Amino acid sequence: MHRREKNEHLKSNIRYLIKSRGETQLSLCNASGLTRTTIYNILEGRVTNVQHSTVRKISDFFGVSYKEIEHVDFEEKEAIDQSISLEGNMNPAAVPIISEGFLLGCLEKTVGELVTSFPLTYYFGSAHNLLGVLLEQDIEGGNTSGDLLIVHRGVICREGDNLAYMLSTSRLCIWRGQEGESNEVHVIGLIVEERFNGL
Known part of the structure; x- marks a missing residue:
């Protein structure tokens, strides 16, 4: 496949994945460490040869393979997959399990x-950029040491429970969007699943 075709696949896939996953260019930049200018230049076709490391950061963010994002039309592939597969028949996402003490x-x-450095668990659902946080201390309001929280990193939900780090106490907490912004709270992401200790 020629470089021009790869770039076209990359551009259309970034646009499609941002839209279909409920992301924005900003959330992609914040989580991947890429600048908005870099993403803008790729989407506008101003880059003729996108660096390997840049493509890798984008594919990691969306939880897709590096090769697929340059060679596969995800919109077409997912439309076909949805038309032939039964509900729930999907490959699980590999999620690294990080102990609370290593999280920051x-x-x-x-x-x-x-995923190359930590043990893995699996998440069955349509999400990406997931972390498993293994609690070492109780969190006020429900979670106890030993619970595993599956967190969609970089996503903040106003209606849901978000995992956050309280700067004043140096501890994790549950932060709800309606509580308002605070400089004391660093939100890690939306909790998409809770696995309680021993289950």
Whole structure:
């Protein structure tokens, strides 16, 4: 496949994945570490040869393979998959399990990096950029040490429960969007699944 075709696949896939996953260019930039200018230039076709590391960061963010994002039309592929597969018949996403004590040091790393360094669990659902956070301390309001929280990193939901880090206490907490913004709280992401200790 020629470079021009790869670039066209990359552009259309980024547009489709942003839209279909409920993301924005900003959330992609924030989570992947790429600049808005880089993403803009790719989408506008101003880059003739996108760097390997840039494509890798984008594919890691969306939880797709590096080769697929340049060679496969995801919109067409997912339309076919949905038309022939039964509800729930999907491949699970591999999720790195990070103990609470290591979490802050891992937030700048991509999921692709983390899955090679930490044990894995699997999530059955349509999500990407997921982390499994293994609690070492109880969280006020329901979660206890040993619980595993599956977190959609970088996503904040006004109606749902978000996992956050409280700067004043250096502890994790549950943050709800309606509580308002605070400089004391660093939101890690939306909790998409809770697995309670022993289950």
